[in-house]
Amino acid sequence: MGLKSTPARVRFAPSPTGRFHIGSARTALYDYLYAIKTGGQFILRLEDTDQQRFDPESEEEYYESLRWLGLQWDEGPDIGGPHAPYRQSERMQIYQNHAEELIERGHAYYCFCSPARLAQVRQEQQQRKQPPRYDGLCRSLSMSEAQARRNSGESSVIRFKTPREGSTTCLDILRDPIVVDNATVDDYILVKSNGMPVYHLAAMVDDHLMEITHVLRGSEWLPTFPLHVMIYQALEWDQPIWVHLSVLLNPSGKGKLSKRDSASGKSDAKAIFALDLRELGYLPEAVVNWISLMGWSFDDHTEFFRMQDLIDKFTLEKLSPSPAAVNYSKLDHFNGLHIRDMATEELTKRLIPFFEKENVESEPKLLAEITPLIQERIRTLDEAVNMAAFFFKPEIDAAPQELVGKNLTPGESAQAARRSHDLLATLDFFELETVENALRNLADELALSAGQLFGILRVAITGQRISPPLLESMNIIGKEVVLHRLELAIAKLDAFEAP
């Protein structure tokens, strides 16, 4: 069924001015999914025409984030392609040519108004409660006059000559046709006085030249959508399929998720950036699954998706036009699901950096034995460190009161620990069942519940009230260390009771 769709050329065109956040990630993911699904190309283009805001580190972060998420591009600034260059700052001549073509066709004009005059016009309009727009002073300048002023060295920009009459219909596959009065559309600047094109020109030209078939972009472009359609029409180009993605909202649903929130100091604020999510122990598989569902759905009962599932199932039609608030608890849920979905050896590999980060010397061979015990207990990779550090530490330090069994006195607890120690000293740890039965019998003998006895041993051996399964853990730690830790616990309990 999906076989008959024609190969799409889809582009992700970020502006390297900041960090790569989950909104960018979602757009890139949809781009990627659609391109791969249709057997087309996923193109990466850098929109770096604003030299003021350009940030070289940002470019690197985009590459790394995309790679981390597994969204490999087919054409891009770093790898080239049939429509290179893919960095807008290297395509200035192309934009200049098209701007001139628009002027020749009577769809654009030179404007010599100073920023100061523009500001004044705007202010007056606002006082009159009118929408702030260019008043058209230079719109009717003759070609020769404009040329003369330019030759005299006067600074100018190029503006689009928006039709004063009629209307423009904009088609977005997720919405009804949007019809706007041309009279309400401003004469936007296309080329700045420094010769740099603005998004409106550069993106349209590149999308056309790069043969982009589907434009997926944020709905913040909806207000200037008519302009973009007019540019295509003025150049007599066929339009791509337009898809305006819904905005991502803060977890509260109040306001859009923005880079600004990352600095506000809220607990989950910094988690809006992909690479921060990686630091926090989230899997790219889970992040992909999570963001895929913000504004897209498949059916009634499927939410767990691996990348290939997404490629198979993704359709533009199921995208939703309404804004979506991000839900971090759902990310935790997906992360747990994907951790459990992963091969144990793979999980072990991914866990290593987190132990290293906390300076826990995790021997890979030992860690491989531990992974199965924690795989279904962790939701983020970094939780593994707290949960399993006791396996690696030479000494654990349990508080005496923690060692006391439920509803028991320190003395009774010490006695239970002592008896367990002596019993365990005679057993072969590798026979889990034998050990368990022996311990249960001991509990009976001491008139304790299994829970009471295991509780004491758990704290004595792991230093934690909550731990991976006790018997398996003991097995990994080894008899010698287990007995040693029990001796320490007994000593502590004895001392605890003494006063």
Add this chain to the structure above:
RNA sequence: GCCCCCAUCGUCUAGGGGACCAGGACGUAGCCCUUUCAAGGCUAAGACCGGGGUUCGAAUCCCCGUGGGGGCACCA
């Protein structure tokens, strides 16, 4: 202020005139399982923004409100 978009449980959503006293997921609560914690299983509470139409019949179509969001730069 002006323009545009959107509107189902707290959140993400299914739904595209009768199949809906509205289904799923996360979260929450309870139960089962159980050596702790998880995982897993089961159950519960929880929504069609309001008002008008259209229609035999509306969550679904239309209009008006309201609410939310976005935009109004020589940024993207």
